[in-house]
Amino acid sequence: MKHELNPENWVDLYSDYLFNYTISRVNESEIAKDLVQETFLAGLGALKNFKGEAHERTWLIAILKRKIIDYYRKINSNKGKAEVRIQFNSGDDNEGEWLETNVADPFDKTAEDEFENQELGAAIYSCLAKLNTKQAEAFKMKTILGMETEDICNDLNITTSNFWVLIHRARTAMAECLEKHWF
Amino acid sequence: MKKGFLFISCEEAKHICDKAQYGEATIWEKFELKLRLSWCHITRSYAKKNQKLSEVLKKSNLKGMSLKDRESLKLTIQQELKKQH
Numbered sequence: 001m002k003h004e005l006n007p008e009n010w011v012d013l014y015s016d017y018l019f020n021y022t023i024s025r026v027n028e029s030e031i032a033k034d035l036v037q038e039t040f041l042a043g044l045g046a047l048k049n050f051k052g053e054a055h056e057r058t059w060l061i062a063i064l065k066r067k068i069i070d071y072y073r074k075i076n077s078n079k080g081k082a083e084v085r086i087q088f089n090s091g092d093d094n095e096g097e098w099l100e101t102n103v104a105d106p107f108d109k110t111a112e113d114e115f116e117n118q119e120l121g122a123a124i125y126s127c128l129a130k131l132n133t134k135q136a137e138a139f140k141m142k143t144i145l146g147m148e149t150e151d152i153c154n155d156l157n158i159t160t161s162n163f164w165v166l167i168h169r170a171r172t173a174m175a176e177c178l179e180k181h182w183f
Numbered sequence: 184m185k186k187g188f189l190f191i192s193c194e195e196a197k198h199i200c201d202k203a204q205y206g207e208a209t210i211w212e213k214f215e216l217k218l219r220l221s222w223c224h225i226t227r228s229y230a231k232k233n234q235k236l237s238e239v240l241k242k243s244n245l246k247g248m249s250l251k252d253r254e255s256l257k258l259t260i261q262q263e264l265k266k267q268h
Contacts, residue, residue, distance in 0.1 A: 007260060007264060008260075008261075008264070010260065011253050011256050011257045011260060012253075012257075015248050015253050015256060016245075016247040016248060019246060019247060019248045020245050020246050020247065023246045024244075024246075029246075032246075033248065033252055033256075036248070036256070037256055037259060040256065040259075040260055041259070041260075041263060044260065044263050044264065044267065047267075117242075117243060117244070120239070120242065120243045121243055121245055124239075124240070124243055124245060137250065140247050141249075141250070142205060143205075143240055144240075144245050144246065144247040145247055145249060149205075149207065155250060164198055164201060164202065167201050168197060168198060168201050171201055171204075171233060171236060174236060175232045175233065175235070175236045178236065178239060179232075182239065
């Protein structure tokens with residue numbers, strides 16, 4: 001099956017997922033936002049190269065990973081330096097040659113935790129995508145962004161009781177969806 | 184004593200249960216909810232699922248972008264797409 005790209009929907013479908021992926025790696029919200037934006041722009045620049053073999057989210061994640069590595073290379077911070085391992089090559093022909101091997105995993109997590117959290121994050125975002133826009137927005141603002149109820153009501157232009165109705169419907173749908181796909 | 188003084192409907196109980204997940208239920212509401220939970224299995228079942236959902240969401244430690252940031256990002260993408268066409 002050939003996959004297609006729909007850049008018009010990228011922000012709605014993937015911005016939170018990509019942001020969440022990035023923030024756990026760079027720990028700074030502003031940098032994470034910039035990297036997500038750079039990823040989308042790089043994706044737009046590479047639309048013609050997309051062969052349709054991967055799902056667009058997988059394709060965007062691959063771009064984002066490169067962006068994160070580039071970011072660490074660029075800042076060349078102490079943390080960045082510590083992540084580059086230098087290996088002495090003992091081969092006769094290359095005596096004295098120092099090689100940068102690879103950028104180590106910069107995240108202090110086990111691979112298992114990382115994998116489980118990524119899978120869980122993907123399941124949650126996939127369930128969120130099934131909610132209607134207003135329910136999803138209210139749920140995200142309250143549960144993921146941790147915003148105050150009053151601020152959410154102002155931003156979405158709804159009353160407090162409407163807000164709790166949206167939250168109730170969203171939570172019920174999320175629990176059902178995650179029950180099928182995660183619990 | 185009015186019936187509604189201590190007795191809350193199942194829907195009201197679920198509503199309080201939702202608020203409690205975000206620490207926004209009052210002490211009185213929590214008391215009413217507890218009372219309802221003591222005898223209503225439907226409310227108990229909802230509360231259990233709701234609690235489980237909160238635990239999973241907490242475990243996932245999800246972060247997201249604000250509505251404003253996403254709107255701004257959308258605009259940037261639209262402008263870039265226009266340039267390409």
